[in-house]
Amino acid sequence: MIRIVILGTGNVATHLLKAFVASPKTEVIQLYNRNQKGLDETDFKGHKTTATEELLEADCYLIAIPDDAIAELSSLLPFKNRLVLHTSGSVAITDMDSKNRRGVFYPLQTFSKNRNLDFSEIPICVETENAQDLTLVKKLGNAISNQQFEINSDKRKQLHLAAVFVCNFVNHLYQVGFEITSKNELPFSILIPLIQETAQKIKEASPAEMQTGPAKRNDQKTMEKHLLLLNEEPLQKQLYKLISEAIQQTYGRKEL
Amino acid sequence: MIRIVILGTGNVATHLLKAFVASPKTEVIQLYNRNQKGLDETDFKGHKTTATEELLEADCYLIAIPDDAIAELSSLLPFKNRLVLHTSGSVAITDMDSKNRRGVFYPLQTFSKNRNLDFSEIPICVETENAQDLTLVKKLGNAISNQQFEINSDKRKQLHLAAVFVCNFVNHLYQVGFEITSKNELPFSILIPLIQETAQKIKEASPAEMQTGPAKRNDQKTMEKHLLLLNEEPLQKQLYKLISEAIQQTYGRKEL
Structure with a gap:
């Protein structure tokens, strides 16, 4: 069971949350959002927080927020050497703070809030800074989709x-x-x-x-x-x- | 049973031919094409001709050829006062020769030769010069599709x-x-x-x-x-x- 913290409550975050909650291979242990409103709007029953200091220890942290806020949030994380992934198509892996082990988990799809999506058909583009993290990120992808592609930041x-x-x-x-x-x-x-x-x-x-x-x-x-x-x-x-x-x-x- | 002559062997003609042959409400009694090659390439088993003088008497004539050739072919038809329909989106009903009763039977779809299409879902846009011809043209549409729209040349x-x-x-x-x-x-x-x-x-x-x-x-x-x-x-x-x-x-x- 992979233990995940999801950061963000927008369209991508909401769809990933739903998919990971539904998968028997993953557990979403916490949902973070900068403001309370986003948290109130989800029907996630687990632990929610607006404070980075309260982030729980997890196997990976999935940042699904607007592109231009990713770098800043990655530097605000109050821990080191953990696996932090963003979900953006256009942000480089190196744009995140290097204090953590960095990776990318980019689902190539258009997400609208009120659409039900079958994640099994959505291509997941993965990338990790350290080769040893790739195994876990691929397991994460496998938990929700049949289609995974290892793609570096330039190609992404x-x-x-x-x-x-x-x-x-x-x-x-x-x-x-x-x-x-x-x-x-x-x-x-x-x-x-x-x-x-x-x-x-x-x-x-x-x-x-x-x-x-x-x-x-x-x-x-x-x-x-x-x-x-x-x-x-x-x-x-x-x-x-x-x-x-x-x-x-x-x-x-x-x-x- | 509506008796049809189809004129043309391109993509639109081929798909319409197939649909009308398959329908129990219509009979394609003849296929015309300007050159023999087009006729040889179809698997239509009925009467084929390259000569307008050999065109049989039918309930309607369906011209499915390139836009810029429609007017000329309509004037080459060796008969008068029969129902002649073209299948083009951009040619006006009045562009055809007025010696025959004119109409339009425009299937709004993209046709490629090797694709199987379900005609029942394809919108058919119909128009006739004389109100009394509309009944037959609508029957023709009903024979192959569930979706019909009466649309004049300007809107088409x-x-x-x-x-x-x-x-x-x-x-x-x-x-x-x-x-x-x-x-x-x-x-x-x-x-x-x-x-x-x-x-x-x-x-x-x-x-x-x-x-x-x-x-x-x-x-x-x-x-x-x-x-x-x-x-x-x-x-x-x-x-x-x-x-x-x-x-x-x-x-x-x-x-x-």
Whole structure:
């Protein structure tokens, strides 16, 4: 049984807490948060604290708080030489205070508070400063997921960047679709099967093989019509132009 | 039993052919294509022809060919006053020759040749010039799908535009993710659960409610780090900047 203290009560912390509480291989012995409000909002029944001095002794400490607060909290920990992991995609392992044994436990997923997630399918990207800590961190990953990857800080940053494109930016394009349908009194739900199929297709072949649409086939007429429709939405128009340009650079402009 | 002639052998035509052949409510009595090659490649067992003069009498003619060829083929049809439908998102109903009764049968989906699709979930956007033809076109839709929408040419164009954003452009962002992971010797498959969850989330709440990431929370530090990582990829860098800008305009720049 791995004994864990979780630090943080945001989306990532809440989902990890739930997964570790549910696992028979781990025990969450304490939940820390800077303020009481976050603690009051969780339904965690175990020991909670807002004071770093009260942190219990555990096999590992999991810091799941905003990126820019990780370094500071790691230096406020009132102990040394224990295993401290952060859960961020873009913070380097060396950004944490070196007084403890450092590691990373980055679940590559988008977390929203009211969504139930099946952790078993979520890739966990792990990294440790000391090789001997890797065993425990991998056990920790195994406790909740079937997919683990050992990835160093440099590659993890790149992965996080890729995640921004395929998740955050993709979601914004869904939002553009939402705005266009709303504006024209069409239900957004009409786009849902298309969105699902687009996401499903790339399980079977690379995105390049699955690319379709006016830009891919250099259908100038359709692109011009679309740009006209976007005349009142300069930012959407810019997006349309730039992404079409990117598609055409990727595949070469096919002459008709 | 609705008797159909399908004109075209591309992705949309092939998928529609398969669906109508499988439906007990419709019969595909003939397949037309401009050239023999397309006909040879299908496994359709019925009558095939490359000559418009040989087109059989049917309840409706379904033109599923490239957008810019629809008007011409509609004028080459050697008969009058029959029901002719095209399947395009961006071609107006009036772009077809008025000698026949015109209509639109637009399945809102992305079609790739080797994918099996469940048509029952695909929204079919229908439109007819004459009100009395709507009954048959709706029956045609019902034969293969549970989701039908009566949508005029102006709204259909907007819908097609929205589809380009949520499908073609989204797929290009998947491709950017593919390129970043490949370049860094990471498996693209590690991004798949994130891609699926991003697409699933918007079934439950609007994309705006589901937006996360550095741009949404105005995390300047992370955005600067990401832009540095993209220094060698000017087009990806432009995409990163513009989509981040669009997200920030949508939600307002939150001050830290």
